[in-house]
Amino acid sequence: MGFDTALTKALGIRLPVVQGGMQWVGYAELAAAVSNAGGLGILTALTQPTPEDLRKEIRKCRSMTKNPFGVNLTLLPSLVPPDYAAYAQVIIDEGIRIVETAGNNPGPVIKQLKAVNTIILHKCTTIRHAKSAVKLGVDFLSIDGFECAGHVGEHDIGNLILLNRARQDLGVPFIASGGFADGYGLAAALALGAEGINMGTRFMCTIEAPIHAKVKQAIVDADEADTALVMRRWKNTTRLFANEVTKQALKVERESTSGEFAEMAPFVSGKRGREVFLNGDIDFGVWTAGQVIGVIHDVPTCGELLSRIEREAVGAMDRSKALYTATPQSKL
Numbered sequence: 001m002g003f004d005t006a007l008t009k010a011l012g013i014r015l016p017v018v019q020g021g022m023q024w025v026g027y028a029e030l031a032a033a034v035s036n037a038g039g040l041g042i043l044t045a046l047t048q049p050t051p052e053d054l055r056k057e058i059r060k061c062r063s064m065t066k067n068p069f070g071v072n073l074t075l076l077p078s079l080v081p082p083d084y085a086a087y088a089q090v091i092i093d094e095g096i097r098i099v100e101t102a103g104n105n106p107g108p109v110i111k112q113l114k115a116v117n118t119i120i121l122h123k124c125t126t127i128r129h130a131k132s133a134v135k136l137g138v139d140f141l142s143i144d145g146f147e148c149a150g151h152v153g154e155h156d157i158g159n160l161i162l163l164n165r166a167r168q169d170l171g172v173p174f175i176a177s178g179g180f181a182d183g184y185g186l187a188a189a190l191a192l193g194a195e196g197i198n199m200g201t202r203f204m205c206t207i208e209a210p211i212h213a214k215v216k217q218a219i220v221d222a223d224e225a226d227t228a229l230v231m232r233r234w235k236n237t238t239r240l241f242a243n244e245v246t247k248q249a250l251k252v253e254r255e256s257t258s259g260e261f262a263e264m265a266p267f268v269s270g271k272r273g274r275e276v277f278l279n280g281d282i283d284f285g286v287w288t289a290g291q292v293i294g295v296i297h298d299v300p301t302c303g304e305l306l307s308r309i310e311r312e313a314v315g316a317m318d319r320s321k322a323l324y325t326a327t328p329q330s331k332l
């Protein structure tokens, strides 16, 4: 008995749960813990300052788990544009078989990775982008609803619509991303036609996530209204934890007369966000969080979390099945 979906089969994992890329969070400690617990752990490539550092992190992760794990490579506007091709080459050289891509113009990187038959999960927030990725030959789509943390895209479509559309239109297996934290969500995603789920924020709130305990506590204390959307003006909308810096950034976005991104940059800088995770001052910089913070109430180990998700999903699927009987009993 166990899950048997296109995702678990293709990736060789026990549970259809992926830990998505997270800047300044996706280190070996977390990826290995998720993979050891039966999901797919993912290292975030650009969290490593250079491609050579990524090579070391991949080797470290391999020493911590015998199970499959992947690497995320995200292509978004950046204050210091990375050499994506060099990161992709390290991924290839180190024998990584699974890559999560995301962001704009992924064509060249996907081509580079597909040339050696890497399994690609491409994350996107619209069906139009998903269809372009299908043409590029990706193996799975990671359909990222408006609930998600970080870069939500510019169309604001929630997962009830996006996942249905993905099932109707794509013809390629997909997983559900954005708004997932438990087994009820996993069962719902499977019911909508997904082959599994992707979680980010939920994994930030685990014992093994290498971020300060005060950030985890802030997530536990928050509710679903405690995020804010910033950078729509520059068509790079991102969902952030609604802390003091996020509010200052929103004010600049609203009030800037020049409209220059340079005015915004000091507030949204990833470097400051990284400090939050290191020193635990949750107002030091911006950091991403999904609306799912309202559903997260504890800080378990990855093993406890994934066992619970499995139990809940099986219970939810059994319950749904029991709601339909061949001979309904009328109360009239």
Ligand code: NAD
Binding pocket: 020, 021, 022, 023, 044, 046, 047, 072, 073, 074, 075, 076, 077, 078, 079, 080, 081, 082, 150, 231, 234, 236, 238, 261, 268, 269, 270, 271, 273
């Ligand atoms: P950063 O400090 O370079 O930029 C801060 C924010 O501003 C980011 O959201 C970025 O997309 C945005 N930005 C930068 N220049 C912009 C411009 N000219 N116009 C509009 N928006 C702009 O970002 P960071 O958080 O330090 O991230 C560093 C790298 O990691 C970037 O290349 C980013 O794409 C990538 N990243 C990866 C993930 C992931 O989960 N894999 C998440 C966020 C960022």
